[in-house]
Amino acid sequence: MFIIVKNLKKSYSAGENKSEILKEVSLELEKGQIGVILGPSGSGKSTLMNIIGGVDHADSGSIHVDGLEITALDDDKLTDYRRDSVGFIFQFYNLIPNLTVTENIEVVSNISKAPLNIDAVLKAVGLEVKRRSFPRELSGGEQQRVAIARAIVKNPKLLLCDEPTGALDYETSRDVLSLLQKVNREFGTSILMITHNTAIGDMANVVYKLRSGEIVEAIRHDETVASERIEW
Ligand SMILES: Nc1ncnc2c1ncn2[C@@H]1O[C@H](COP(=O)(O)OP(=O)(O)OP(=O)(O)O)[C@@H](O)[C@H]1O
Ligand SMILES: [Mg+2]
Numbered sequence: 668m669f670i671i672v673k674n675l676k677k678s679y680s681a682g683e684n685k686s687e688i689l690k691e692v693s694l695e696l697e698k699g700q701i702g703v704i705l706g707p708s709g710s711g712k713s714t715l716m717n718i719i720g721g722v723d724h725a726d727s728g729s730i731h732v733d734g735l736e737i738t739a740l741d742d743d744k745l746t747d748y749r750r751d752s753v754g755f756i757f758q759f760y761n762l763i764p765n766l767t768v769t770e771n772i773e774v775v776s777n778i779s780k781a782p783l784n785i786d787a788v789l790k791a792v793g794l795e796v797k798r799r800s801f802p803r804e805l806s807g808g809e810q811q812r813v814a815i816a817r818a819i820v821k822n823p824k825l826l827l828c829d830e831p832t833g834a835l836d837y838e839t840s841r842d843v844l845s846l847l848q849k850v851n852r853e854f855g856t857s858i859l860m861i862t863h864n865t866a867i868g869d870m871a872n873v874v875y876k877l878r879s880g881e882i883v884e885a886i887r888h889d890e891t892v893a894s895e896r897i898e899w
Contacts, residue, residue: 668695668696668697668698668731669696669697669698669699669700669732669733669824669825669857670694670695670696670702670719670730670731670732670825670857670859671695671729671730671731672692672693672694672695672715672719672728672729672730673693673728673729673730674691674692674693674727674728674729675689675691675692675693675715675718675725675727675728675729675730676689676690676691676692676725676726676727676728677689677711677714677718677723677725677726677880678726687880688711688714688880689711689714689715689718689725689880690879690880690881691728691881692711692715692728692877692880692881692882693728693882694875694882694885695873696857696859696872696873697857697872698733698855698857699851699855699856699857700857700858700871700872700873701847701848701851701857701858701859701860701870701871701872701873701891702857702858702859702860702871702872702873702874702875703859703860703861703862703867703868703870703871703873703874703875704716704859704860704861704862704874704875704877705862705863705864705865705868705874705875705876705877706861706863706876706877706878707863707878708863710877710878710879710880711877711879711880712829712861712877713829713861715877716827716829716859716861718730719732719737719827719859720749720753720755720825720827721737721740721745721746721748721749721753722749725738732748732752732824732825733752733824733825735748735752750778750779750821751779751780751821751823752823752824752825753823753824753825753826753827754817754818754819754821754823754825754826754827754856755818755827755828755829756811756814756815756818756826756827756828756829756831757814757829757830757831758829758830758831758833758834759834760802760807760810760811760813760814760834761814762802762810762813762814762817763802764801764802764803765801766801767798767799767800767801768789768794768797768798768799768800768801768802768805768813768816769785769789769798769799771802771813771817772785772788772789772813772816772817772820773785774817775817775818775820775821776820776821779820779821779822780821781821781822782820782821782822783819783820783821783822785820788816788819788820789816791816791819791846791849791850791853792812792813792815792816792846793812793846794809794812794813794816797809806839807834807835807836807839808835808836808839808842808843811831811832811834811835811839811843812842812843812846814831815831815843815846815847815850819850819854819856822854822856823856824856824857825856825857825858825859826847826850826851826856826857826858826859827858827859827860828847828858828859828860828861829861830861830862830863831843831844831847831860832844832862832864832867833862833863837899841894841895841897844867844870844894844897845893845894845895847860847894848870848893848894864899865899866897866898866899867897867899868886869888869891869892869897870891870892870893870894870897871888871891872887872888872891873885873886873887873888874886874888
């Protein structure tokens with residue numbers, strides 16, 4: 668199993684009040700598969716993903732990614748894990764505004780151990796002609812494709828996507844989803860994706876439904892649907 672999350676707990680305290688954000692969350696994802704986390708706003712999706720990505724800490728429970736127990740790593744080792752193994756994609760792209768498309772991708776490839784070729788990545792996301800453009804000169808979908816290029820250039824084992832289509836229209840969302848599916852197939856990258864959109868679950872091998880910090884349902888698909896055929 669590629670990802671094993673076991674009995675993960677996380678609380679935040681505000682003054683006297685302590686709220687449990689994750690209550691004994693357990694989930695698994697096989698290598699090379701796509702997992703989707705579905706849940707309403709505030710259910711703890713981003714918190715869970717940030718802990719799996721090594722940018723936040725759990726209170727208790729464990730996470731293994733590709734055999735490495737990331738919940739047992741010290742800060743230096745956790746930084747290595749984030750840099751070497753994880754690509755992040757967010758709802759609002761998070762590109763660096765005063766760098767071109769190519770330069771935004773280079774920021775990551777320059778610090779990667781075994782980066783993919785930038786031209787190949789630009790081609791994969793269909794942005795060769797925009798390589799010298801700045802983010803403000805791009806559409807939302809194009810900016811998200813740059814963000815995907817930036818996340819995959821380090822050839823991460825794991826791609827974490829927090830509502831990657833949340834800011835995009837229908838057609839552009841479909842383009843971005845089919846690009847993620849292509850990355851999964853061509854590079855064998857395991858993908859964990861957060862969404863509000865139940866239809867997107869059809870392209871996943873496994874869907875976990877999160878409600879108020881608890882997994883209430885796990886749905887496995889023997890066959891996944893190509894993103895082009897998903898409608899919502
Ligand atoms: N740093 C923090 N301090 C205190 N509370 C927090 C913190 N981060 C998140 N929370 C709380 O944890 C709960 C879950 O937040 P989280 O961001 O994980 O939700 P989400 O499922 O991603 O929601 P959305 O779909 O709106 O992005 C929320 O009630 C939020 O207010
Ligand atoms: Mg969130």
